[in-house]
Amino acid sequence: MTDLLYSEEEEALRSAVRDLLADHCDAPGVIARTESDAPHDLAAWKALTDGMGLAGLLVPEAQGGQGATHREVAVVLEELGRSVAPVPYLTSAVVATEALLECGDEELLVRLASGRTIGALAVGLHTAPGADFTSVRIEDGSLHGELTGIADAAIADVLLVPAEDGGLYAVQASSVTVTPQVSLDLTRPLATVTLTGAPGRRLGDAAPAVRRALRAGAGLLASEQLGLAEWALTETVRYLKDRKQFNRPVGGFQALKHRLAQLWLEVVNLRAAARNAADALGGGQPAEETALAVAVAQAYAAPVAVRAAEEALQLHGGIGMTWEHPVHLALKRAKADSIAYGTAGAHREALAELVDLRAP
Known part of the structure; x- marks a missing residue:
């Protein structure tokens, strides 16, 4: 029978993350960020990634990660939820990382595991597992289209974009237009991503x-x-x-x-x-x-x-x-x-x- 109780290691991880967030994501600071043009807390993100290596928990050690399990990631997310931390952990360290693990792209995995590169899966945040998702078209070897409701796209360095040929492409955020959308949750902002002839590198099958x-x-x-x-x-x-x-x-x-x-x-x-x-x-x-x-x-x-x-x-x-x-x-x-x-x-x-x- 599976033991769902927290292990000593998980409790130690919780304590460390909670202490870090107490220093970086106090409520007045988070509220102040929601009123600014920079809702994401990059200092907290750097502390979580550079200081604790938490961006690579799901990444194998051979690719520069920690080789941990989803249970440890869950503990981190519990603490991030407690403080409503404005960091792209779920979108980059979990969702984008899982997509790359499926594709087997080691180069991007190493970059995301370090936390110095932030990734975002260019699929609407509302999309359920197994549901249809919007793809962009390919013309003359470049990507064209518009994707809406993309969480943390404004802070991402690389976007993982599904295309109509069935592939998932890595696209540099600098080559697309990111337009903020009105979002109820100002600590996890949404955006529309517009691709007009953006170059992309195929990573694997999108589905x-x-x-x-x-x-x-x-x-x-x-x-x-x-x-x-x-x-x-x-x-x-x-x-x-x-x-x-x-x-x-x-x-x-x-x-x-x-x-x-x-x-x-x-x-x-x-x-x-x-x-x-x-x-x-x-x-x-x-x-x-x-x-x-x-x-x-x-x-x-x-x-x-x-x-x-x-x-x-x-x-x-x-x-x-x-x-x-x-x-x-x-x-x-x-x-x-x-x-x-x-x-x-x-x-x-x-x-x-x-x-x-x-x-x-």
Whole structure:
């Protein structure tokens, strides 16, 4: 039976990442970045990559990585979710890296593992694993087309672009036009990528690479949502212990106790689902079992993360409605994550197909 408990090494990794983020991604700093033209925190990214080598966790040691598993990556994402860190970890160190691992491109893998090169898969953030995705056309050996909803494209150095010939191409970001889109989550901005005669290097077949990348992204996104939900619950409990009404702590009122107890149960269940998805992705299980674990995690994770953030906003009262309080960052990230890599409904449909419980 699989042990989903955190190992000593994973707890040590969590502690190190949490300490680093406390120094680099405090709430006032993240909020200030959302008001600027540079929402990404490159100092935090450099500390995570150069300082700790976390960009290469999924990359084999032979390609300059750490040769770790998805379980360690999940721990990192939990902490990034807790702080709503504006770094391209999920898009570069997970999704783009998984696509390159499928294609077997060692040169780019080495660059992404170092963190000095940031990659982005040029597929809309809303795309679910196994769903159709937009490809660009090829004319005279160069790439032409427009791709929308690309997460972290504004900070990427290289884009992995699917083309109509079935190939996945590496395209330098300097050769395309990146236009920011209005995004609810300002810590993970979206953009439209326009290619007009952009040169590209074919890496391999797009379909299996995109499918693998999106499955890993969806499965490990649940860990980010778990971290966010745990932060919302913890901060709400802390606030209700301190806040007083009628000369007694607000948290002592039975109605609020019931709401928090119900949320705690949902977060505990989310932890189990997220850990199972991370373990399945890195455990060499059959593809169908991995797909099942990912579908279960995402079908459950999005509603819980959104509810946790909404409860935090409501139970913080007036202070929770202010721009200065970080709960709005969590709510926006939870809402944006709820449609990233497929909605909960899309994953429930996939789950029904996998277990042969299709609707009549």
